[in-house]
Amino acid sequence: MSQREVNAIAGRLSLRQPQSESLARLARAIDASPGMLQHDRDAADVAAVLDTLKGQFPTLQDFEREFPSLCFALATGVGKTRLMGAFISYLFQAHGIKHFFVLAPNLTIYDKLTGDFTPNTPKYVFKGVAEFTSHPPEIITGDNYEERAQALGDLLSPVTINIFNIAKIATEVRGGRAPRIKRLSEYIGQSYFDYLAGLPDLVLLMDESHRYRATAGLRAINELKPLIGLELTATPFTETTKGPVAFKNVVMDYPLARAMEDGFVKEPAVVTQRNFDARNMPPEEVERVKLQDGVRMHEATKVELNTYARMQGVKVVKPFMLVIARDTTHAGALLASLQRDDFFGGRYRHKVIQVDSSKSGAEEEEMIRRLLAVESVNEPTEIVIHVNMLKEGWDVTNLYTIVPLRAANARTLVEQSIGRGLRLPYGKRTGVDAVDRLNIIAHDRFQEIIDDANRADSSIRLKTLILEAPGAVDERSISMTVKPNLVSLLGPADEALNTGTDSPAYANASPVTAASVFSAPQEFEACALVMEAMGRYETRTQDAPTRRAFLTPQLQAQIADEVKERLPPVQASLLSGADAPLELDLADVIRRTVDVVVRQTIDIPRIAVVPKGVVTSGFKPFTLDVAGLHLQPKDRSLVGQTLRTHAQFTLSAQSGRAERRLEDYIVHALIDFDDIDYTVHASLLYDLAGQMVAHLRSYLSDENDVRNVLDLDRLVIAKNIHAQMAEHFYESATEYAVEVRRGFTALKEPTYTVAVGQPVRNYRETVDEPGRIKQMVFGSFNKCLYPLQKFDSDTERRFTVILERDAEKWFKPAKGQFQIFYKLGTEQPEYVPDFVAETPQYVLMVETKARNELQAADVLAKAQAGALWCHHASTHAHSVGAKPWKYLLIPHDQVTEDKRLTDFLGFAQRTK
Structure with a gap:
């Protein structure tokens, strides 16, 4: 099978690079040794296949079974189930194989695999495979194989996939009787096991294959007599009394270190408290501090996830914390402790579950239900207490904090702890540290874990995170959405902040804003309808090229007609005197609303550059x-010999075709x-x-x-x-047209992460610790369009002082406000400028940057994109009588308070 055909399946199933490479290696193995798919073969034939494949895969020494069996060792979180779907699709399409047997090591993975192979489920493995659209594979499981045996000859599905738990085929029952699957079935004239073993094209897929090396499981698998075996595991070795014994049939090894390096899993970090000395503290106190700091990390992570989801417009992820207890008695004591009123004010009373063997009956069912639903934002669980490490098959993406409270050596503690928490909620790294990081709270083992992770043979490289000791004030963070000033000026109450329904109040965060221009309920209702009507004019650039057009009597009259149609009819009132409702003066409401909107906004058009005529593109x-x-x-024989050098093998061995x-x-x-x-x-x-x-x-x-x-x-x-x-890519057209699709756009609402208890700072106050300025929130503005702002540098804060003095109005744009994109290599990221400011003569788009960064490729690309946008915006502004735009790129050392805003016009950038 050619690399192009492998790429086709990889593309349809959206395979990651290690998954694609695994598929390519399977294809290469079959191409090199067609005897792999020969049904009638003996031990000599299997030995011949092994000799051939040893030349292709230096890590392959022995199949370790009575049939050709290849192991694909992929780190947890990379996606082994999706790879199974790719294997099945390839073997069916390229070689006509129709019968597959998927083996699970326990009921948890058995249930997970059954779900993932079932159509119309969230993680369906064949999504995108056209051949299975009308007739998806028939799924036969350990629960329904007896009834499905009746219809084996009538199946419309092109492929049959059997999914069984190993216990169904390997465990003997009372009296030495064979398992049910090996007993005679009257419908097929033999046992279902014998039926499978007699199929000429049965392919065996083994999930978590390190679990099938025991004598009973190994014997049962050999008795199935499959064409080939495909093994998938994250741990390609078996534990023995003499230590781990590596598999001899590995043909693809993608270890955890590579998965971390390539960004397919979370980045694990070991966390401790600064200057913490566990030797001088009783064990109970160490445990208490670790739990409290675990919750601190959990709450901070929850806010960061909330902020990221709001800013990016993606699903909200609810994180949870895993506490690993010593035994069931310890777990029960922890549950009681975490639910007490004196533990963070009883905040977690109904948000903790204990998962271990101490439950039974209805309690066990409720425990399992909550555990399986822990990813849902509607499920309240935020802390899971577990005794033994949660085993394979518990597949969650929202585990962010682990607090191990049981004894174990450093390597076991880390490797077993992180296994369940590595999966990423958005499928890839986001670039936001808190969203991409898994935190392990290990105050008493911090240095030991660091030393072990830094050993040459360690499979991971941990980051470190130091927590300051908690102070007297509440150090929790919240996610805060800041609304423009016009919301409080036109709304019934101060709505400038939105911290979420379950977040504590942000101390001293309420900015001093002007009172609303309205007071009566019917005025607020009419104002909301006026705002909706004005919003509909964004795309009607002929009628309203700028917001100042709403100042004209003609347009106000049109808005009045639209609003009247939607206002509820006035009810006759029996009240009189002071209690009677005021008569609504709609014209006055419109006039005052328009006045606020024009004063409290800057017109930002939506500009699109559209090619016209013949469009050509290519590479120069x-x-x-x-x-x-x-x-x-x-030397081919040396590639991929060891875990740490396997990266070369991954990059080098492609096809072998001359x-x-x-x-x-x-x-x-x-x-x-x-x-x-x-x-x-x-x-x-x-x-x-x-x-x-x-x-x-x-x-x-x-x-x-x-x-x-x-x-x-x-x-x-x-x-x-x-x-x-x-x-050197180019795209050209006979001409380009600049389309202004909106004359103005509504102000976005930025979302910030802020610390509870931290006061809003006056923007004029000197910051003693500029390195911490990203954690601060500033206010006391007079000309900003928002009550609060956050800055990325002290240069930005100092530039704000100049804006407040010299600009008419200004603000820091949020993501999506301009929708300007710049080219950086093969990517086209969105550019969000630092400031937008309006002066009597111009509208300025401003970027402040450290002088040593001015020639960086991304800075130059952003500047070019911003300057071009301003050029098009100025052309539009000239046609409608508005102010022209200028793009300023200002070195940080030029931002001093002795400067006037006009002095910076010398840094205006021109389009190339």
Whole structure:
């Protein structure tokens, strides 16, 4: 099977790189040894397959079973179940295999696998596979195989997948009788086990395969006589009295260290309190402090997740904390302690569950229900107490804090603790440390864990996090959404802050804002309808090119007509005198509303650049930069020999297929990129490939060495060339049209993470610790469009002093306000400028930056995008009689209070 066909399945199933590579290795194994799929074979045939595959996979020494069995060792959180779906799709499409047997080591994983292989479930493994759309695979389980045996000849499904728990086929019952699956079935004339063993194309997939090395399980698996076995595990070794024994049939090893490095799992961090000395404290006190600090981390993480979800417009993730107890008695005592009133004011009274063998009956059912629902934001559990480490199959993404309270050596403590908490809630790293980090509270074992993690043979590299000791004030953080000033000026009450329904009040955070311009309920109701009507004019640029258009009597009259249709009819009142409702003066409500909106906003148009006429795109010819590429030939037998050097194997071993021309190694790898069309770019591709071949020949005298590098490192070379091609991409049209799709846009509502109890600071006050300014909130503004703002640097705070003095109005934009995107390599991130300020003559878009960063690629790209946007906005402003825009890129050392705002116009950027 070619790499292109493997890529097709990888694309349909959205496989990650290690999953795609695992699929490619399976394809390579079958291509190298077709005898793998031969049904009638003996021990000699199996030995011949092993000899062939040893040449392909240096880590393969023995199948360790009576049939060819390959182990794919992928770190927890990378996605082994999705890989099973890819294996099945490939074997069916490429080799016509229709019967599969998926083996689970316990009931938890059995239930999980059954769910993931069932259509229309959230994690359905075949989502995107067209061949299974109309007739998905038939799923036969250990619970329904007897009834499904009646219909085996009538199945419409192209593929049958059997999912069984190992106990169903390996455990004997009372009296030495065989398991039910091995007993005669009157419908098929034999036992279901014998039926499976007689299938000519049965493929066995073993989840958590390190659990099937015991004698009974091994014997039962061999008796199934499958064509091949595909084993998946995160721990490719078995524990013995003499220590761990590594598997001999590993063909793909993607360890935890690689998964961390590539960003597929959370980044584990060991946490302690600064200057904490457990030696001088009784064990009970150490335990109490660890629990309290665990909750501190948990609450801080909860706020960060809430803030991230609001800012990015993604699902909210509810984190929980795992406490590992010594035994069931200890777990029960912890449950009682965590639910007491003196533990954080009883906040967790109904948010803790104890998960261990001490429960039975209805209590056990409720425990399991809550544990399985712990990812739901509607389920209250925030702390889970467990005695033994939660085993494989408990698949959650929202475990963020672990407090181990049982004795264990450092390595066991860390590796077993983090296994259940590595999965990422959004499927990939976000770039926000708190969202991407798993915290292990280990005050009493901190240095021991750090020392062990720093050993050469450690599979992880832990980050460290130091907590300050808790003070007298409540140090919790909350997520706070700040609304524009016009909300409080036009609303019935001060609604400038929104800290969430379950968050404590933010001390001293209520800003001093002007009272609402309205007082009567009917005025508030009419004002809300006026705001809705004005919002509908955003896209009607001919009628309202700017908000100042609402000051005209004609437009106010139109808004009045729209509002009258939606106002409820006035009810006749029996009241008289002072209690009678005031008569609504709609024209006055509109006039005052418009006045506030015009004063408390800056018009930000929505601009789109649209190509017209014939659009062409492609890559310009260029000379490759090969200065950093000095790849060397490799000995195939050494690649992938050890856990730590396996990264080279992953990058190097691609197909083993010899190409006629040396350039073909590179060209065939390049055309697998989605943005490269061979028919259009063939000439350029061979030119670039020729340059690379010439470079390799310049320092490798032996032609065989050149071919070796091209064969084994083709993907490294192709990625490097593709990245350079992206820098020479062009798109052109006969002309471009700048469309202003909105004359103005509503102000976004930024969301901040703030500490409870920290006062709002006056923006004029000097900050003694500039490094902590991102944790602070500032207020006391007169010209800002928001009551509160946060700054990324003290330079921004000092620039605010100038804005408050010289600008008419200003604000710091939130993500999505402008929707400006800039090109950085192959990515197109969104650009959010530091400030927008309006002066009597201009509207300014401002970026302050450290002087040593002014020539950085991302800063220059942002500046170019911002300047171009301002150019288009100025053209639009000129056509409607509004103020032009300017983009300012200001070095930090120029921001001093002796400057006037006009002095910075010299830093205006022009479009290139």
